[in-house]
Amino acid sequence: MNLLEQNQNSFEQPVHVALTDVSQMNGLNLVDYIKSCVAQFGNIFTLSIFGGPKITLVQEPDLFSDVVAKNKMNINPELVEVRSQFEIDNVFCDEQQIAQMNRDFVLALKGQKLAITKARYDERLNFECQKFAERYLNTHNYCEVELAELQLKTMIKASLYSLFGKPLASDQAIAEYFSFSESLSPTVSDCKQAANDASCAKEKLLLLFEQVLAEAQTPLIQSLNIGLFSSPMINQEDKAKVLLYFLWGSLSNILPSMQSFYRTLVQHPSYVNEIRANPSFDMLPLIKEVLRLRGNKPIYRLVESNIKIQGTDGKKFVVPKGHWLGFISQIHHQDEKTFSDPNKFDPSRFCKAFGHTKSNKRPSLFVYGVGNSKCPGSAFANHMMASTAMYWLKHFDAKLCGSHQAEAIRMFDSVLGDKQSLLLKKRA
Numbered sequence: 094m095n096l097l098e099q100n101q102n103s104f105e106q107p108v109h110v111a112l113t114d115v116s117q118m119n120g121l122n123l124v125d126y127i128k129s130c131v132a133q134f135g136n137i138f139t140l141s142i143f144g145g146p147k148i149t150l151v152q153e154p155d156l157f158s159d160v161v162a163k164n165k166m167n168i169n170p171e172l173v174e175v176r177s178q179f180e181i182d183n184v185f186c187d188e189q190q191i192a193q194m195n196r197d198f199v200l201a202l203k204g205q206k207l208a209i210t211k212a213r214y215d216e217r218l219n220f221e222c223q224k225f226a227e228r229y230l231n232t233h234n235y236c237e238v239e240l241a242e243l244q245l246k247t248m249i250k251a252s253l254y255s256l257f258g259k260p261l262a263s264d265q266a267i268a269e270y271f272s273f274s275e276s277l278s279p280t281v282s283d284c285k286q287a288a289n290d291a292s293c294a295k296e297k298l299l300l301l302f303e304q305v306l307a308e309a310q311t312p313l314i315q316s317l318n319i320g321l322f323s324s325p326m327i328n329q330e331d332k333a334k335v336l337l338y339f340l341w342g343s344l345s346n347i348l349p350s351m352q353s354f355y356r357t358l359v360q361h362p363s364y365v366n367e368i369r370a371n372p373s374f375d376m377l378p379l380i381k382e383v384l385r386l387r388g389n390k391p392i393y394r395l396v397e398s399n400i401k402i403q404g405t406d407g408k409k410f411v412v413p414k415g416h417w418l419g420f421i422s423q424i425h426h427q428d429e430k431t432f433s434d435p436n437k438f439d440p441s442r443f444c445k446a447f448g449h450t451k452s453n454k455r456p457s458l459f460v461y462g463v464g465n466s467k468c469p470g471s472a473f474a475n476h477m478m479a480s481t482a483m484y485w486l487k488h489f490d491a492k493l494c495g496s497h498q499a500e501a502i503r504m505f506d507s508v509l510g511d512k513q514s515l516l517l518k519k520r521a
């Protein structure tokens with residue numbers, strides 16, 4: 094008997110789960126999504142950066158391979174990590190507060206304010222790349238560099254500076270962020286010393302965030318200070334925690350995405366040449382195609398009461414109360430009806446000028462989520478990827494290390510993404 098059948102109960106209750114916006118997605122087969130996600134994971138507790146104190150993924154290996162085979166998904170089950178006992182502080186779970194905060198983030202990351210944040214990012218990134226090249230590279234030979242290290246010394250520094258201001262852009266703060274974020278990684282072994290260091294680092298970071306809030310130097314902090322954070326109900330320590338988890342949540346998404354983007358560029362010298370020759374080259378179709386192919390973490394929603402759903406094959410099934418629904422973008426992103434030849438790297442599918450899209454609508458992507466909780470950082474994330482690629486190409490020549498295998502799709506990345514090296518040379 095399969096997991097779903099075991100959970101079939103008779104019921105007829107109202108449904109309260111955030112699905113409506115998802116069904117408006119172009120080409121998205123919602124029912125198949127849900128079916129495969131529930132079949133894949135069974136019961137899941139997972140992380141939202143502002144909620145859920147514990148993560149436990151229960152993997153059902155047989156069901157998983159079944160779903161993968163049926164949906165022709167190119168996923169190696171060995172790459173799916175089973176996380177357990179992964180605890181994280183719960184900052185606050187009030188839905189109104191989260192909605193307000195997302196509005197504040199959106200306000201901070203839009204229009205004129207976004208332009209200021211972008212300019213701060215670019216300026217700092219250029220500076221850090223120059224420093225990195227001088228300190229670690231030379232112009233004659235290629236040096237082996239871990240991508241995560243390159244990100245830590247350039248991208249992370251620039252994003253801390255642009256989003257939070259000077260107090261967080263110091264080498265000391267970066268080291269503390271690294272120690273804290275490593276401790277959240279599911280792959281890190283139990284080590285008392287490391288846990289101690291991480292907790293000290295976290296305390297220091299929280300104090301720095303309090304300073305950041307008081308100084309209010311950046312558009313993000315200014316928007317929060319006049320929005321959600323002006324509420325007397327939220328104390329200073331909780332505000333600092335929100336910022337810390339906001340930072341961790343956003344970086345844990347952007348860093349592995351950027352690694353894939355850069356590796357893709359290194360493998361396609363024609364794009365590298367175009368970007369170097371034309372500073373206004375539109376990288377968005379390239380970024381979208383990389384995000385489509387690599388996929389992202391599933392988005393989860395808690396089922397608050399049993400839902401009965403009829404599948405496209407006519408069969409009915411139940412998603413029981415207490416289960417989490419995970420929306421796996423990969424199923425949509427590999428759907429041949431929306432993306433012809435789905436395994437092919439073809440940025441032109443997002444580019445109308447090439448005339449490759451069959452309908453007037455360009456194919457939709459699911460990487461940033463949908464509806465009210467859609468990623469408020471998407472515009473900044475796209476900018477970070479385009480700008481980082483531009484500055485890395487400006488300062489470094491790169492080659493892939495060893496024999497490169499086509500990147501396998503990872504569903505759950507560790508905090509700093511894959512540990513992969515590159516060969517880098519300082520550009521003359």
Ligand code: HEM
Binds near residue numbers: 141461473
């Ligand atoms: C390629 C990079 C990124 C990807 C793929 C990504 C993806 C997502 C997704 C799918 C969600 C929705 C989660 C849900 O509905 O449960 C989300 C939420 C969010 N993202 Fe991003 N994101 C990225 C980068 C960023 C960046 C750079 C920032 C900040 C500058 C950011 C800030 C946020 C915030 C504040 C939320 C709301 C979280 C919540 O309500 O729990 N993201 N992101």
